[in-house]
Amino acid sequence: MVATHLRSPNRVEFVSDGVFAIVMTILVLEIKVPHNLSHDSFRRALAELRPTMAAWIISFLMTGMFWVAHRDIFARVRYVNRDLVWLNLLFLLPVALLPFAASVLGEYPSDRVALQLYGVVAIAVSVLRFVVYWYVVRRPRLLWPQEGHRRLEEGFLLGALPIGVYLVAVLVAFISSLASILLLFSVPVVYFLAVTIARERGGSDSEADEFS
Amino acid sequence: MVATHLRSPNRVEFVSDGVFAIVMTILVLEIKVPHNLSHDSFRRALAELRPTMAAWIISFLMTGMFWVAHRDIFARVRYVNRDLVWLNLLFLLPVALLPFAASVLGEYPSDRVALQLYGVVAIAVSVLRFVVYWYVVRRPRLLWPQEGHRRLEEGFLLGALPIGVYLVAVLVAFISSLASILLLFSVPVVYFLAVTIARERGGSDSEADEFS
Amino acid sequence: MVATHLRSPNRVEFVSDGVFAIVMTILVLEIKVPHNLSHDSFRRALAELRPTMAAWIISFLMTGMFWVAHRDIFARVRYVNRDLVWLNLLFLLPVALLPFAASVLGEYPSDRVALQLYGVVAIAVSVLRFVVYWYVVRRPRLLWPQEGHRRLEEGFLLGALPIGVYLVAVLVAFISSLASILLLFSVPVVYFLAVTIARERGGSDSEADEFS
Amino acid sequence: MVATHLRSPNRVEFVSDGVFAIVMTILVLEIKVPHNLSHDSFRRALAELRPTMAAWIISFLMTGMFWVAHRDIFARVRYVNRDLVWLNLLFLLPVALLPFAASVLGEYPSDRVALQLYGVVAIAVSVLRFVVYWYVVRRPRLLWPQEGHRRLEEGFLLGALPIGVYLVAVLVAFISSLASILLLFSVPVVYFLAVTIARERGGSDSEADEFS
Numbered sequence: 001m002v003a004t005h006l007r008s009p010n011r012v013e014f015v016s017d018g019v020f021a022i023v024m025t026i027l028v029l030e031i032k033v034p035h036n037l038s039h040d041s042f043r044r045a046l047a048e049l050r051p052t053m054a055a056w057i058i059s060f061l062m063t064g065m066f067w068v069a070h071r072d073i074f075a076r077v078r079y080v081n082r083d084l085v086w087l088n089l090l091f092l093l094p095v096a097l098l099p100f101a102a103s104v105l106g107e108y109p110s111d112r113v114a115l116q117l118y119g120v121v122a123i124a125v126s127v128l129r130f131v132v133y134w135y136v137v138r139r140p141r142l143l144w145p146q147e148g149h150r151r152l153e154e155g156f157l158l159g160a161l162p163i164g165v166y167l168v169a170v171l172v173a174f175i176s177s178l179a180s181i182l183l184l185f186s187v188p189v190v191y192f193l194a195v196t197i198a199r200e201r202g203g204s205d206s207e208a209d210e211f212s
Numbered sequence: 213m214v215a216t217h218l219r220s221p222n223r224v225e226f227v228s229d230g231v232f233a234i235v236m237t238i239l240v241l242e243i244k245v246p247h248n249l250s251h252d253s254f255r256r257a258l259a260e261l262r263p264t265m266a267a268w269i270i271s272f273l274m275t276g277m278f279w280v281a282h283r284d285i286f287a288r289v290r291y292v293n294r295d296l297v298w299l300n301l302l303f304l305l306p307v308a309l310l311p312f313a314a315s316v317l318g319e320y321p322s323d324r325v326a327l328q329l330y331g332v333v334a335i336a337v338s339v340l341r342f343v344v345y346w347y348v349v350r351r352p353r354l355l356w357p358q359e360g361h362r363r364l365e366e367g368f369l370l371g372a373l374p375i376g377v378y379l380v381a382v383l384v385a386f387i388s389s390l391a392s393i394l395l396l397f398s399v400p401v402v403y404f405l406a407v408t409i410a411r412e413r414g415g416s417d418s419e420a421d422e423f424s
Numbered sequence: 425m426v427a428t429h430l431r432s433p434n435r436v437e438f439v440s441d442g443v444f445a446i447v448m449t450i451l452v453l454e455i456k457v458p459h460n461l462s463h464d465s466f467r468r469a470l471a472e473l474r475p476t477m478a479a480w481i482i483s484f485l486m487t488g489m490f491w492v493a494h495r496d497i498f499a500r501v502r503y504v505n506r507d508l509v510w511l512n513l514l515f516l517l518p519v520a521l522l523p524f525a526a527s528v529l530g531e532y533p534s535d536r537v538a539l540q541l542y543g544v545v546a547i548a549v550s551v552l553r554f555v556v557y558w559y560v561v562r563r564p565r566l567l568w569p570q571e572g573h574r575r576l577e578e579g580f581l582l583g584a585l586p587i588g589v590y591l592v593a594v595l596v597a598f599i600s601s602l603a604s605i606l607l608l609f610s611v612p613v614v615y616f617l618a619v620t621i622a623r624e625r626g627g628s629d630s631e632a633d634e635f636s
Numbered sequence: 637m638v639a640t641h642l643r644s645p646n647r648v649e650f651v652s653d654g655v656f657a658i659v660m661t662i663l664v665l666e667i668k669v670p671h672n673l674s675h676d677s678f679r680r681a682l683a684e685l686r687p688t689m690a691a692w693i694i695s696f697l698m699t700g701m702f703w704v705a706h707r708d709i710f711a712r713v714r715y716v717n718r719d720l721v722w723l724n725l726l727f728l729l730p731v732a733l734l735p736f737a738a739s740v741l742g743e744y745p746s747d748r749v750a751l752q753l754y755g756v757v758a759i760a761v762s763v764l765r766f767v768v769y770w771y772v773v774r775r776p777r778l779l780w781p782q783e784g785h786r787r788l789e790e791g792f793l794l795g796a797l798p799i800g801v802y803l804v805a806v807l808v809a810f811i812s813s814l815a816s817i818l819l820l821f822s823v824p825v826v827y828f829l830a831v832t833i834a835r836e837r838g839g840s841d842s843e844a845d846e847f848s
Contacts, residue, residue, distance in 0.1 A: 002780050002846055005711040011653055015703060017223055018657025021230025025238065025308045026661065033316050043325050046316075060308065064301040067227060071297070075217040082848040085707070086828070089700040096661045096696065104669050104682075113679050144214050192298070210214055212294040229435055233442025237450065237520045245528050255537050258528075272520065276513040279439060283509070287429040356426050404510070422426055424506040441647055445654025449662065449732045457740050467749050470740075484732065488725040491651060495721070499641040568638050616722070634638055636718040 007079035012088050016074075019092050020067040023099055027059050030103035052106040054185075059102040061188040065162075066095060066125055068212045073133050076210065078144045087132050094124035112173045115180045119170035122184070126162040133159050148205035154198050155207035161194055162187050219291035224300050228286075231304050232279040235311055239271050242315035264318040271314040273400040277374075278307060278337055280424045285345050288422065290356045299344050306336035324385045327392045331382035334396070338374040345371050360417035366410050367419035373406055374399050431503035436512050440498075443516050444491040447523055451483050454527035476530040483526040485612040489586075490519060490549055492636045497557050500634065502568045511556050518548035536597045539604045543594035546608070550586040557583050572629030578622050579631040585618055586611050643715035648724050652710075655728050656703040659735055663695050666739035688742040695738040697824040701798075702731060702761055704848045709769050712846065714780045723768050730760035746813045755806035755820060762798040769795050784841035790834050791843040797830055798823050 031052055034045055070091075077084070101121040108114040136142060137152055169183035198208030243264055246257055282303075289296070313333040320326040348354060349364055381395035410420030455476055458469055494515075501508070525545040532538040560566060561576055593607035622632030667688055670681055706727075713720070737757040744750040772778060773788055805819035834844030 002712040002782055005780065006708065006846060006848070008711075011649060011707050011710075013223060014226065014650065014653040015657050015660075017226040018230055018654055019661050021227050022234060022658060022661040024227075024304065025231055025234040025311075026665070028308050028312050029238070031312050033319060035319060037320075039320075039323055042320055042323060046325060046329070057305065060305050061301070064298075064304075068297060068301070071223050072218065074223075075220075076214040082831075085704060085848050086700075089697070089704070092660065092700075093693065093696050096664050099661075100664050100667050107669060107671060108673075108675075108678055111675055111678060113682060117682070144217065146214055195294075210218060212218070212297050225435060226438065229438040230442055233439050234446060236439075236516065237443055237446040237523075240520050240524050241450070243524050245531060247531060249532075251532070251535055254532055254535060258537060258541070269517065272517050273513070276510075276516075280509060280513070283435050284430065286435075287432075288426040356429065358426055407506075422430060424430070424509050437647060438650065441650040442654055445651050446658055448651075448728065449655050449658040449735075452732050452736050453662070455736050457743060459743060461744075463744075463747055466744055466747060470749060470753070481729065484729050485725070488722075488728075492721060492725070495647050496642065498647075499644075500638040568641065570638055619718075634642060636642070636721050 007081065009074055009077050009080045012080050012085060013074055016070055016088060016092060017067075019095055020063065020070070023095060024060055024063050024067075026099045027056055027063070027102050030099065030106055031056060051109050055102065055106050055109065058185040058188070059098065062122065063095070063098055065188040065191055066129065069129055069159075070132075072211050073129075073136055076143050076146070077136060079142050081142065084132070084135065084142065087128070087135060091125070091128040091132055094121050094128065097121045098125070109181070110177045112177060112180075115173040115177060115184070116170050119166050119173070119180070119184060122166045122187070123163060123170070126159075126166060130156075130159040130163060150205060150207045151202070152207055154202060155211070158191075158194060158198060158208060158211055162191060165190060219293065221286055221289050221292045224292050224297060225286055228282055228300060228304060229279075231307055232275065232282070235307060236272055236275050236279075238311045239268055239275070239314050242311065242318055243268060263321050267314065267318050267321065267397075270397040270400070271310065274334065275307070275310055277400040277403055278341065281341055281345075281371075284423050285341075285348055288355050288358070289348060291354045293354065296344070296347065296354070299340070299347060303337070303340040303344055306333050306340065309333045310337070321393070322389045324389060324392075327385040327389060327396070328382050331378050331385070331392070331396060334378045334399070335375060335382070338371075338378060342368075342371040342375060362417060362419045363414070364419055366414060367423070370403075370406060370410060370420060370423055374403060377402060431505065433498055433501050433504045436504050436509060437498055440494055440512060440516060441491075443519055444487065444494070447519060448484055448487050448491075450523045451487070451526050452480055454523065454530055455480060475533050479526065479530050479533065479609075482609040482612070483522065486546065487519070487522055489612040489615055490553065493553055493557075493583075496635050497553075497560055500567045500570070501560060503566045505566065508556070508559065508566070511552070511559060515549070515552040515556055518545050518552065521545045522549070533605070534601045536601060536604075539597040539601060539608070540594050543590050543597070543604070543608060546590045546611070547587060547594070550583075550590060554580075554583040554587060574629060574631045575626070576631055578626060579635070582615075582618060582622060582632065582635055586615060589614060643717065645710055645713050645716045648716050648721060649710055652706055652724060652728060653703075655731055656699065656706070659731060660696055660699050660703075662735045663699070663738050664692055666735065666742055667692060687745050691738065691742050691745065691821075694821040694824070695734065698758065699731070699734055701824040701827055702765060705765050705795075706768075708847050709765075709772055712779050712782070713772060715778045717778065720768070720771065720778065723764070723771060727761070727764040727768055730757050730764065733757045734761070745817070748809045748813060748816075751809040751813060751816045751820070752806050755802050755809070755816070758802045758820070758823070759799060759806070762795075762802060766792075766795040766799060786841060786843045787838070788843050790838060791847070794827075794830060794834060794844060794847055798827060801826060 031049060037045055098121060101118045105114045105118045133155065137155065165183060165187050169180045172183060173180035195208060195211045199206070202208045243261060249257055310333060313330045317326045317330045345367065349367065377395060377399050381392045384395060385392035407420060407423045411418065414420045455473060461469060522545060525542045529538045529542045557579065561579065589607060589611050593604045596607060597604035619632065619635045623630070626632045667685060673681055734757060737754045741750045741754045769791065773791065801819060801823050805816045808819060809816035831844060831847045835842065838844045
């Protein structure tokens with residue numbers, strides 16, 4: 001009975017949902033309006049916030065994308081073991097860094113280093129998400145029973161996609177800040193579309209079927 | 213079995229409750245007393261906080277109203293699908309903006325632009341809440357079985373009510389800040405009363421019966 | 425089936441636990457050490473934090489006491505209705521104010537107004553907790569079945585105790601700040617001891633049996 | 637039925653997971669980049685953050701280690717009683733102090749007092765975790781049934797290990813800041829390895845088997 005509870009993914013999911021909820025909400029705390037402005041300069045300050053707001057919306061969607069991916073993986077996990085508990089903590093580590101990276105980017109939006117810092121944190125989250133996925137799918141004893149033989153290549157491709165785009169964005173930053181920003185910010189949309197396509201192409205035993 | 217967990221609304225509710233709890237608690241973090249004041253100026257600073265405190269109480273109740281509405285909708289949701297997971301994230305996006313809008317309004321309480329920013333965020337939350345409701349009620353396969361034929365007009369009207377009042381408040385701000393504030397702040401009370409009336413008028417197959 | 429989920433106290437408990445967890449953790453965020461001090465002045469700054477730290481520990485225990493009381497009440501709640509959902513939100517409102525009141529008290533520890541603000545917030549939480557308890561125990565249809573006839577006087581007395589002590593503390597602040605502080609800070613201990621005594625005196629049908 | 641819910645560990649776990657999730661995420665909020673820097677000084681500021689980042693990663697892993705330990709203990713808890721509810725609150729108290737201690741250490745990384753403050757908070761968490769464990773294992777009526785006779789010495793040793801290392805780190809700080817930092821930061825790794833060794837050495841009735 002103890003073992004049952006020790007293997008239950010419940011609290012792993014609770015603490016992960018907590019971290020994601022806080023990250024999503026805290027991202028926006030970095031958006032600040034200066035105090036005691038005249039009415040005219042207040043409006044100007046608000047107008048100047050527009051790029052920060054755009055960056056915030058995209059960071060929120062990126063965090064949402066990672067949460068969706070985490071939920072997809074743990075929907076199939078019946079039991080967690082010691083490795084999975086600690087791997088999940090390692091995954092949450094760069095997730096908790098997202099508000100910091102977003103606030104640096106909001107402060108220095110056209111700076112190459114700020115863009116690359118943001119990209120590196122996003123790569124870290126994507127890689128650890130891939131590691132958790134890779135660990136889980138290869139251990140059927142930890143999973144809920146599944147019908148049919150899954151074609152795992154799709155799942156690996158969908159997991160690798162964000163890593164690839166973020167990597168290109170970090171490299172592109174050496175040449176053009178704007179191109180790097182656009183790449184960084186396209187990822188949630190590209191991911192959503194890629195999952196849509198993979199689900200439509202795959203049959204009922206498609207791995208992509210279990211990605212939201 | 214995987215599909216069962218993938219379709220469970222549990223984690224969608226967890227992460228939403230997390231975001232709501234943080235927003236409710238963080239709203240108040242914007243209320244700050246200056247450091248190192250003399251005792252007299254400390255009391256004056258505290259007295260000057262009164263409008264901010266009033267604004268905070270109303271923002272808290274507004275957030276509470278949106279949480280109640282979210283709980284009402286998901287009480288009928290048996291299964292979530294991919295669309296609903298992402299729609300819910302889009303709904304949480306303006307919810308996470310509420311502390312920012314409230315702090316801007318607390319800083320510039322009589323400014324038209326601050327009022328309109330607050331109103332626009334409230335409209336965004338209300339509209340997305342309406343979209344989620346509209347999406348859900350038209351997909352019986354996602355819902356718990358229900359007795360009787362629901363008269364959905366009531367539900368649509370109750371969902372549209374906050375959108376309408378917030379819209380009027382944004383427009384009224386061009387003429388009178390005070391009238392706009394009063395409208396913004398009346399919404400939770402008006403919503404509560406409207407649900408009360410609709411529940412009392414409706415019979416057992418009234419849609420309003422399932423609104424808190 | 426919808427009604428079952430609408431009446432489930434689950435999400436009411438989730439959002440309340442979220443608010444309590446954030447309040448407990450955020451209280452301490454107000455404790456800050458100044459930047460860029462020399463080593464000597466850093467140690468002096470740390471030493472000066474001692475009263476703040478003491479105030480923080482007591483505020484944490486007070487918040488813990490309110491959480492324990494909330495858990496005690498909802499342990500008997502089988503179904504929530506519309507009133508209870510909204511009453512619980514009203515209860516969470518002053519709970520969310522606790523970090524603000526604690527930070528004001530930490531900044532102006534010997535000021536009468538700061539003490540009374542803290543006391544008034546604590547009274548608001550205690551009164552609303554009493555209202556929720558009073559509402560719940562008088563509606564057996566909302567509760568889990570219970571054996572024996574409960575002697576409710578004990579429960580009312582235990583709920584009224586914090587209100588009384590906080591009220592005295594607010595009044596005593598006009599005469600002596602120190603006495604007021606000591607009263608404010610004694611409440612969690614006094615409450616714990618009062619529950620202990622009531623549980624030991626009561627029999628198996630004692631209401632106090634259901635207070636932690 | 638009331639007693640069943642009053643004895644359920646659910647909400648104790650919820651509120652603890654909430655506090656842990658917030659602490660993990662808030663740790664990083666202390667990492668801040670100054671505003672309005674020139675591009676060169678921005679990069680220098682970022683480079684200067686490296687020790688803070690290292691300290692943050694280790695604090696995150698330490699918090700993770702305490703969460704894993706909490707989860708291990710409560711995996712065996714079937715019922716909580718009044719003592720356990722309050723003991724758990726006392727345990728959460730120093731946990732909530734971790735972001736404060738980490739931010740002081742991040743600000744004054746080579747200061748003996750900052751190191752000792754950090755060590756003392758870590759000792760407080762470790763000691764209270766030990767007390768909760770010690771309380772729980774001696775009350776079989778609160779636990780899920782377990783096969784075999786557990787050799788509790790392993791559990792006590794694994795619980796005492798962090799206390800010991802943190803104590804040495806506090807004392808070593810009088811001689812060498814660097815040695816103290818390295819000791820503080822080695823604990824999660826040492827703990828992980830110690831559990832690994834104890835699990836591999838123990839048989840199926842090994843207490844260490846239930847430590848992650």
